[in-house]
Amino acid sequence: MTIIAENPIKAVAPPSQVQQKVIASLQKRHRKERLFRSLGLSAVLISLALVAVLFVNIFAKGMPAFWQSAITLDIYFDPKIIKVEEKPVQQAGESDNDFRQRDLAWQTQLGFINFNRLITDSLQQILPDASKHRRDLARVVTSGERFALRDMVVADPSIIGQTRTLHLLTDANIDVWLKGNIDRSLPDEQQQLSPKMREWVDKLAADGVITSRFSLALFMNPDSRSSLASAGLAGAFMGSFYMMLVVILLAVPMGVAAAIYLEEFAPRNRITDLVEVNINNLAAVPSIVFGLLGASVLIGWFNLPMSAPIVGGLVLSLMTLPTVIIATRSTLKAIPPSIRQAALGLGASKMQAIFHHVLPLAIPGILTGAILGVAQALGETAPLLLIGMKSFVASVPASPFEQATALPVQIYLWQGNELRNFFEARTSAAIIVLLMMMLSLNGLAIWLRKKYEKRW
Amino acid sequence: MSNLSLIVVLLMLLAMGYQFGTRRSRNVATVNPNLRMHSRPHHYGMMVGLWAVLPAFMLLLLWLWLSPAVINAMLVSALPADIASQSAEQLRVVLQRINNLASNFGVVADAEQWELNAAEQLNQLKANSAIVLTALIAVIAAVGMLLSLQKITPLLKARHQVEKVVKALLVLCSAVAILTTIGIVLSMVGETMKFFSYISPTDFFFGTTWNPRFSTVGVGEQGSFGLVPLLSGTMLISAIAMLVAIPLGLMVAVYLAEYAPYRLRNIAKPVIEVLAGIPTIVYGFFALVTVGPFLRDLGNAVGLSINATSALTAGVVMGIMIIPFISSLSDDIITQVPKSMRDGSLGLGATKSETVLKVVLPAALPGIVGAVLLAASRAIGETMIVVLAAGNSPALTANPFEAVSTVTVTIVNQLTGDNDFSSPQSLVAFALGLTLFVITLLLNVMALVIVRKYREQYE
Numbered sequence: 001m002t003i004i005a006e007n008p009i010k011a012v013a014p015p016s017q018v019q020q021k022v023i024a025s026l027q028k029r030h031r032k033e034r035l036f037r038s039l040g041l042s043a044v045l046i047s048l049a050l051v052a053v054l055f056v057n058i059f060a061k062g063m064p065a066f067w068q069s070a071i072t073l074d075i076y077f078d079p080k081i082i083k084v085e086e087k088p089v090q091q092a093g094e095s096d097n098d099f100r101q102r103d104l105a106w107q108t109q110l111g112f113i114n115f116n117r118l119i120t121d122s123l124q125q126i127l128p129d130a131s132k133h134r135r136d137l138a139r140v141v142t143s144g145e146r147f148a149l150r151d152m153v154v155a156d157p158s159i160i161g162q163t164r165t166l167h168l169l170t171d172a173n174i175d176v177w178l179k180g181n182i183d184r185s186l187p188d189e190q191q192q193l194s195p196k197m198r199e200w201v202d203k204l205a206a207d208g209v210i211t212s213r214f215s216l217a218l219f220m221n222p223d224s225r226s227s228l229a230s231a232g233l234a235g236a237f238m239g240s241f242y243m244m245l246v247v248i249l250l251a252v253p254m255g256v257a258a259a260i261y262l263e264e265f266a267p268r269n270r271i272t273d274l275v276e277v278n279i280n281n282l283a284a285v286p287s288i289v290f291g292l293l294g295a296s297v298l299i300g301w302f303n304l305p306m307s308a309p310i311v312g313g314l315v316l317s318l319m320t321l322p323t324v325i326i327a328t329r330s331t332l333k334a335i336p337p338s339i340r341q342a343a344l345g346l347g348a349s350k351m352q353a354i355f356h357h358v359l360p361l362a363i364p365g366i367l368t369g370a371i372l373g374v375a376q377a378l379g380e381t382a383p384l385l386l387i388g389m390k391s392f393v394a395s396v397p398a399s400p401f402e403q404a405t406a407l408p409v410q411i412y413l414w415q416g417n418e419l420r421n422f423f424e425a426r427t428s429a430a431i432i433v434l435l436m437m438m439l440s441l442n443g444l445a446i447w448l449r450k451k452y453e454k455r456w
Numbered sequence: 457m458s459n460l461s462l463i464v465v466l467l468m469l470l471a472m473g474y475q476f477g478t479r480r481s482r483n484v485a486t487v488n489p490n491l492r493m494h495s496r497p498h499h500y501g502m503m504v505g506l507w508a509v510l511p512a513f514m515l516l517l518l519w520l521w522l523s524p525a526v527i528n529a530m531l532v533s534a535l536p537a538d539i540a541s542q543s544a545e546q547l548r549v550v551l552q553r554i555n556n557l558a559s560n561f562g563v564v565a566d567a568e569q570w571e572l573n574a575a576e577q578l579n580q581l582k583a584n585s586a587i588v589l590t591a592l593i594a595v596i597a598a599v600g601m602l603l604s605l606q607k608i609t610p611l612l613k614a615r616h617q618v619e620k621v622v623k624a625l626l627v628l629c630s631a632v633a634i635l636t637t638i639g640i641v642l643s644m645v646g647e648t649m650k651f652f653s654y655i656s657p658t659d660f661f662f663g664t665t666w667n668p669r670f671s672t673v674g675v676g677e678q679g680s681f682g683l684v685p686l687l688s689g690t691m692l693i694s695a696i697a698m699l700v701a702i703p704l705g706l707m708v709a710v711y712l713a714e715y716a717p718y719r720l721r722n723i724a725k726p727v728i729e730v731l732a733g734i735p736t737i738v739y740g741f742f743a744l745v746t747v748g749p750f751l752r753d754l755g756n757a758v759g760l761s762i763n764a765t766s767a768l769t770a771g772v773v774m775g776i777m778i779i780p781f782i783s784s785l786s787d788d789i790i791t792q793v794p795k796s797m798r799d800g801s802l803g804l805g806a807t808k809s810e811t812v813l814k815v816v817l818p819a820a821l822p823g824i825v826g827a828v829l830l831a832a833s834r835a836i837g838e839t840m841i842v843v844l845a846a847g848n849s850p851a852l853t854a855n856p857f858e859a860v861s862t863v864t865v866t867i868v869n870q871l872t873g874d875n876d877f878s879s880p881q882s883l884v885a886f887a888l889g890l891t892l893f894v895i896t897l898l899l900n901v902m903a904l905v906i907v908r909k910y911r912e913q914y915e
Contacts, residue, residue: 044712047724047731258630281901285896296647375733386867
């Protein structure tokens, strides 16, 4: 070390025994210092590396799932197959109800049509030996796409008799095969695809008929069990959206109101002390306990519907409430008393001083706390499992009272799917969506804090 | 009218009352130019609005609460005598059937004439109830609005009235936090008592096997509900998590607080705190598909047999999750240690690490212990990581390489959205939940007390 080198004693005379001891121990102590310091640095680096590993891992697994194998086919909407009457049009003098009945009847008629024939007919054009392998042929395109074709006809019946070039999602197993997520050298009986299928798929992929395309299905479709390749997050997304709506409408105003009372009005006594300890505790109660509360009180006593976003939202609101209260209180605490005193001095009532002067100044801090609370609620899974949101829901909920799942629960459900080599990527993709939402919420909170932060 | 539209109407009434009130107060003010109004116009408006809406709203709540019971009683009194005299349980079934008939819910097969009559009557009663409610609310709102409009004079202290209502609202909101705690305790104690009527508390708390049979009602053999293996699994995983998190978290805190240059600290602190914001299901998935197989392969390489889903996997990942809890809390506490103590130590010739180890850390110790306790309570209550990565096998083992089960995992397994809380198999979830609640509560209270004491010491 530099200190030792510059030590003048060393230059003048040979160091005494005591000095030698000191120098030796100093070297030892400095070694220890360096060791300690590098230990600290490595702890920081390890922690940063862990963050990196986590994100890189999830992203590497999940990004490919945003692109899915799709087959480009010329679909001829054959009038011989789609035999329906003309789409009903509301006539003058016809009541809304009658028209709706006729329209429904027409759609029911459409429901009986085998749209899969359109797909297989089109496939037969490009696969010469297809007629011998009809079962395989029906499995090339994932089964959800026939409903997409039906919806096209419903939207525009004039399409019947025309030919359209469409990109249809292939079966999940084909996607797995093409992405190399399954060992190609496995023997036939362990393969998910028949030998004929594999031969077709490789040929079609080489011809550019099957390509990897950005998949909107992941975002637009609800969950599905029959058509795995088109299983999507739309239902879970809406479920989470309704729950966050409930949290924003309930937890945030109530938390702010409670914080205002406790910070500004409540007398300092035993009871408010108890309330304070209680709120701090509530913030640290395991989330699963709130799930138990929801299961026994909301579902058991109040008979609210199972698996509904409204119940999930209520549970998450109770869970978020302490977070919002604590954040709001610390923001209120940071606002200098001179503001209150000035307002009071000009004759404002206490209520006016707080609502007209203190609260507006506190809004950025309150918003930050509220956003962080909502982000926390968005990622919560365990309590939702206990109130029945674990059930499979294949539709997008239209109101907070219908059955639904949530994004984190959807992740839980997908990670347990049997088709592991397809759903591992899809689950990671769902995680990426969830993480992106949470990161943007957190980013928003940080931005708000930076933008409006005031030092008094 | 439906309840929702009633509430919308009430909101409209509030707006109307506000308008009328402000206008009326301005009129009063122009009529009496010598007298100063006590409150501002919007206070009068708000007061009129509240007088119109609040009593009516309370009536609505009261009605919603009481009317089902009244309607049921009226329905029962109109039933044929032999049916009305049945036991309460049978009566409930009858009423359910009638309800279904009345709302056309499902097809109730072979409904008898008296049932159809009753359903008809039920619909009639409900319709009447809605009409009476609407009328009553209309009357009360009108009376409230007119009377309060009449009362507006320069001397009326409208602001005081409005502020009282607002304050009551604030108190009500603070009470929710207390009510939540009370709700948690009451509901869990209630269900736990029910559970203890099947299984004795000693068998639960000291039983060493966990093997609840599937719920079969009325069968003598109930399976064994021993808490010990679950608790030991929880403790094992938490201990591993703390072994990972304490050294890392503490060293991060020390380095960032004492050594790190400003720029590194500014970057590293928020990035590490990102770990705390990641949903636990993500950690669970990470443990399941990445860390578990990695540890298994690592074990194979050195000749150890490690399960992919084991206490070790869950513990390590949980430790990663907890690092920021320990690091940021300890960081705050270390920076709170007064600078004079550091300067004194450095002035006596101690190196920086000696200062940290012998002066700063001992001074910060209570706070750090508090942080560690908080982190431990987080680890014990953590659910999704262990659900996915601990292997779910309730065996009494101290081997971290084996699969275990925990209290939280078992709660999820026993109560996955089944709202039939009558079998001990689902009731046990509440007993487990209560145990968990008490353990974490003790840890939290201890941590809070320690941290608070520490704060006072240096403030």
